Amino acid sequence: MSHRVLITGATSGLGKELAMQLANEGFMLALTGRREERLNELAQAVKGAGAGGVLTLTGNVADPAVVKRHYALIVERFRGLDWAILNAGISKSGDAKERFTADDYRLVYGVNVFGMANWIEAVLPDMLKEKSGTIAGVASVAGYRGLPRSGPYSSSKAAVIALLESLRVDLRGTGVKVVTVCPGFVRTEMTAKWKDEDMPFLMEPRDAVEIMIAGIKAGKRLVDFPWPFSTVVKYVVRNLPGCIYDRVASRGTRRRAK
Numbered sequence: 014m015s016h017r018v019l020i021t022g023a024t025s026g027l028g029k030e031l032a033m034q035l036a037n038e039g040f041m042l043a044l045t046g047r048r049e050e051r052l053n054e055l056a057q058a059v060k061g062a063g064a065g066g067v068l069t070l071t072g073n074v075a076d077p078a079v080v081k082r083h084y085a086l087i088v089e090r091f092r093g094l095d096w097a098i099l100n101a102g103i104s105k106s107g108d109a110k111e112r113f114t115a116d117d118y119r120l121v122y123g124v125n126v127f128g129m130a131n132w133i134e135a136v137l138p139d140m141l142k143e144k145s146g147t148i149a150g151v152a153s154v155a156g157y158r159g160l161p162r163s164g165p166y167s168s169s170k171a172a173v174i175a176l177l178e179s180l181r182v183d184l185r186g187t188g189v190k191v192v193t194v195c196p197g198f199v200r201t202e203m204t205a206k207w208k209d210e211d212m213p214f215l216m217e218p219r220d221a222v223e224i225m226i227a228g229i230k231a232g233k234r235l236v237d238f239p240w241p242f243s244t245v246v247k248y249v250v251r252n253l254p255g256c257i258y259d260r261v262a263s264r265g266t267r268r269r270a271k
């Protein structure tokens with residue numbers, strides 16, 4: 014049987030590109046997102062590209078009841094999953110001096126953190142029973158340190174990095190793998206509002222997704238890219254003493270809207 018893969022947030026950006034590249038390999042795809050029309054168009058495209066089967070699931074990952082219903086449909090149709098790529102995400106930026114609301118945090122955590130946790134809760138029992146499967150969660154290089162003007166997003170991705178690491182440690186020896194994906198800047202709807210020159214090492218979705226798929230297939234613990242950017246953030250920026258980081262980060266270049 015060909016690989017059965019769930020991709021959350023497949024209606025645009027990285028999720029859509031993942032669907033197209035995995036369709037070329039004949040994978041069976043369960044695709045989620047809130048925009049139904051986009052999902053239907055994508056379903057046609059992945060069928061044309063060679064997908065072994067496609068199931069579209071419209072709804073909000075932040076709603077546990079929706080996720081439970083979607084997983085039941087996946088089991089009915091595919092009898093389980095080999096990979097769950099938990100990619101759905103939103104961002105919110107802005108200077109906390111000008112606006113700080115708990116609602117912004119609730120909104121972003123609801124999708125980025127609880128949306129991922131909802132799906133892990135749904136897929137994990139069957140993967141444990143089967144003693145196989147891969148959960149690949151899309152975090153971000155933005156989760157390595159508290160970024161300026163990005164509190165809700167940056168902290169949600171820090172939570173996701175820790176969530177996935179805890180899960181990986183707990184699942185060691187069970188046969189279920191956990192892959193943490195930390196992209197740098199990628200040209201998608203999420204980054205469309207920013208000027209290109211304010212996003213160092215900006216990548217195209219096709220190149221980013223090739224790296225993601227290779228990393229998931231290899232069962233890597235961490236897939237972060239592009240390597241010059243992620244290496245500097247991971248080993249230099251992350252280890253700067255707080256007093257230096259605060260000064261540098263607060264003076265850092267603002268991402269300017271187009």
Ligand SMILES: NC(=O)c1ccc[n+]([C@@H]2O[C@H](COP(=O)([O-])OP(=O)(O)OC[C@H]3O[C@@H](n4cnc5c(N)ncnc54)[C@H](OP(=O)(O)O)[C@@H]3O)[C@@H](O)[C@H]2O)c1
Binds near residue numbers: 023028073152
């Ligand atoms: N682009 C970058 O530079 C970058 C860098 C690092 C990490 N990432 C991460 O990569 C992932 C994909 O982002 P992207 O860049 O491809 O952005 P994107 O083009 O905006 O795609 C986001 C996807 O998530 C879905 N989504 C958002 N809220 C949802 C919800 N409540 N329920 C279900 N689906 C939802 C969207 O679909 P609907 O709107 O149809 O629901 C869309 O398909 C995100 O987790 C993002 O944080 C991106």
